Amino acid sequence: MIHKDSELVCFRDICPAAPHHYLVVPKQHIVSCFSLFKEHIKLVERMAEMGRAVLQENGITNPNDIRLGFHIPPYISVPHLHLHVLAPTSEITDDLAHKFTPGTMRFFTEDLLRRTLEDDLCRLVCTVEPDHYHML
Incomplete structure (x- = not known):
């Protein structure tokens, strides 16, 4: 564990994709981005x-x-928000870059998720367009 407070913990990813690859996890169980409002x-x-x-x-x-x-989802390996x-x-x-590419169905940037929640889109909805998401 690298850092923690009353609500969050931060630790190194066990399969790092970059020299610095950390996970920030809420202590409260939240399944995924789809569980956020x-x-x-x-x-x-x-x-x-x-x-x-x-x-x-x-x-x-x-x-x-x-x-x-x-x-x-379905691109999560652990059912706990991180x-x-x-x-x-x-x-x-290069071999892991596809998992962390903004603008794909696999990866929502923190900024995009925050803006989606601010717009009160209670649920993220993805189209099945080849590897790109759209807010509906």
Whole structure:
């Protein structure tokens, strides 16, 4: 465990895709992004804040070379909400890059999830267009 507070824990990913790959996890059980509502915006923001703080503590200071995001069902391997924190994005391994590509059905950036919740779209809905999601 790298960091924790009363609500969240942060630890290294067991299969890192980048030199710095951490997971920020709420202690409260939440299955996935599909379980989130507008009331969870502050939780998502706190998760991102912890992820950025851990990166800063580890010397990662370029905000343009980090990626924060969530996998969405069915592309989750663990049924518990967790934020992936990766840096530097320029060093994400080629064999795992497809799992962390913004704009695909597999990976919602923290920013996109937050904006979706702010728009009060209670549920993320994905079309089956080849590998790209759309908010409906």
